[in-house]
Amino acid sequence: MRWIGGLLVVAAGMLASATPAFAHGGVVGVDLRIAASLGNRELTVIVRRVEAVPGPLRVDVVNHAGSPGGTLRVGAAPDNGVPGPAAELRLTDGGGSAGIDLRVDRVGAWELVVDDGREVARFPFVVPDDAPPAAEWASTVGFTAAGGLLLAALAAAAVGRWSWPPLVLGGGAAAAVVVATTAALLSSSLPAPQEIDPMTGRRQSTGTTEPGRPHVNLLAAATLVAGERSPLDLRLVDGATGRPVDDLVVHHDALVHLLVIGPGGQFAHLHPVRLAPGEFRVWFRPASGGEHRVHTELERRGGGVQLLDATVTAAGPPVAEPVPGGPGDHLAGGMTARVAAAGLVAGEPSVLTAEFSDGAPVRDLQPWLGMAGHLITAGPDGTVGHVHAMPDASAAVADETVATGGPRVEFVYTFPTPGRHRMWFQVERDYEVVTVPVEVDVAAPEDGS
Structure with missing residues (x-):
């Protein structure tokens, strides 16, 4: 009866060989x-x-x-x-x-x-066209059918009185294996497989290269008053044609990341919604009067990630935020965040960490924007950085409904300039985005470069 055990192993392997179609390095039709x-x-x-x-x-x-x-x-x-x-x-x-x-x-x-x-x-x-290419379909169906026929042959041999059913079923399995193997071997000589066009959902030939997209111009308009929520409108236009830009792709779980830094150190991390091609809006309540710097991060299909800057002005008296402390313990969102940032030198990579506790280590942080945490920095020369946490187990969960992160969130960042930098660590817990502001001093390189 050894041949029965061999049939079982082969059948299990064939049934497990059926795989989903892939496009752009991932399973077709993943969650967005x-x-x-x-x-x-x-x-x-x-x-x-x-x-x-x-x-x-x-x-x-x-x-x-x-x-x-x-x-x-x-x-x-x-x-x-x-x-x-x-x-x-x-x-x-x-x-x-x-x-x-x-x-x-x-x-x-x-x-x-x-x-x-x-x-x-x-x-x-x-909505993608998930139909696999013909060779892939034939190979998958062939191996699946062979596995099923082998299992049927095994059952017939174990309980049947006649010898011919296992032989017939085994012959069918052998034929299915031949078809599947032939399709798999021929697939290497066929034209390149097709990928899903991310704009139409239909299959397109791989190897086609898109011309690079021109730079996007950002036009920001708002009538803001300190303490009042008002619309902040963004227009995205093509740098070459002046037409509305409507080919953005989702980048780190958003079409547009908007960072607003007020004149007194106020900070907001928002995500404008698309109203029409090239038109986005977010409702914003400035805490201070004066000029606010607006930094956007977006990705255009075929054009890579782009960082765009603008300014808007709010009416009202200027208000300064309390100056945050340096590395150490900070209270935020019902937790204590212990921030470590030592030996910071401009032009050299630094490891920045925040470890969260509430009497015990916090282990139920939720991913936000597809990451375990975010770090935004603002330098004395106006430069802004947006850093994502180093990958850990929590970064691989599907969405915010799963809370498995913490207690430590770690970042690697190279400060571009010396001087005093303000940072905002951001994590999510209990569906609340918790922001921890910190100030650090960054030294100049020893060689003075």
């Missing part, structure tokens, strides 16, 4: 997370992977602590198509996650439409 500062709410919109078309589209929305509850109207519209019926999504106060099911009926470019009663945000996403 987009941070959004919509009105007076801080949200993360999660578009779950689509399993089949036509079929359901699951949308989850994470409401951060400090954001009010209420009702959103959520719908999906195909590119240049008629939007489907919107559904109501009820958010709870104090942070948490809620979800609804919509429906998609075609592959290609779509927009998720989220209406809070004042703004209508539009989030682009793609």
Whole structure:
């Protein structure tokens, strides 16, 4: 009966050989997370992977602590198509996650439409064509069929009275193996496999190179008053044509990262929502009058990450933030953050850490923007840095609904200039984004360079 055991091992291996289609280095149709500062709410919109078309589209929305509850109207519209019926999504106060099911009926470019009663945000996403190439399909189906036939032959041999059923089933398995193996061998000589076009969702030939995208110009407009929440509008235009830029891709779980630094050291990390091609808006309450520096981080398809700067002015008297302390213990979000930053020298990489406790080491930090933590720096010459935490186990979880991070969050950063730098460590816990401000002194290189 040794041959039965061999059949079982072979069958298990064949059944395990079926793999999902891949594109752009990942599984086709993975979840899409987009941070959004919509009105007076801080949200993360999660578009779950689509399993089949036509079929359901699951949308989850994470409401951060400090954001009010209420009702959103959520719908999906195909590119240049008629939007489907919107559904109501009820958010709870104090942070948490809620979800609804919509429906998609075609592959290609779509927009998720989220209406809070004042703004209508539009989030682009793609429903991919998940059909594998013919050779891949034949190989996968062949090995799967062979595994199933071998298991059937094993069962027939164990319980049957006649010898011919195992032989017939075994012959079918052998034929399936031949087909699958031939398809696998021939696939290496076929044209390059196709990838999913991230804009249309359809397959395209690999090896095609896109021309680099021109630089994006940022136009910021706002009528701000200290202490009042007002819209801050951003227009993104192509540096060559002046047309609206509408080919942004999700970069670290956001279309646009917006860092606002006030004249008195105030700080905000926001994520404007897309209203129309090239038009974004965020509602912002400045704590001080005076000039605010606006720094945006975005990624254009084929153009890489771009950092853009602008300024906006708020009416009202200037107000200075309390000067934060240096490395050591800081209280924030009901936790103690022990910050370590020693031997800082301009032009040399430094390790910066924050370790969180609340009487015991904190081990339930949530990932935010796809990372275990974020560090923003502002130098004396106006330079701004946005650093992501070094990878750990918590950085690999799917989204903010899983809390496994901490207690230590670590960053590596090279300060570009000497002098006094202000830093803001950011982590998430209980759906609250906790910010820890710190000031450090960075020494000049010894050689004076």
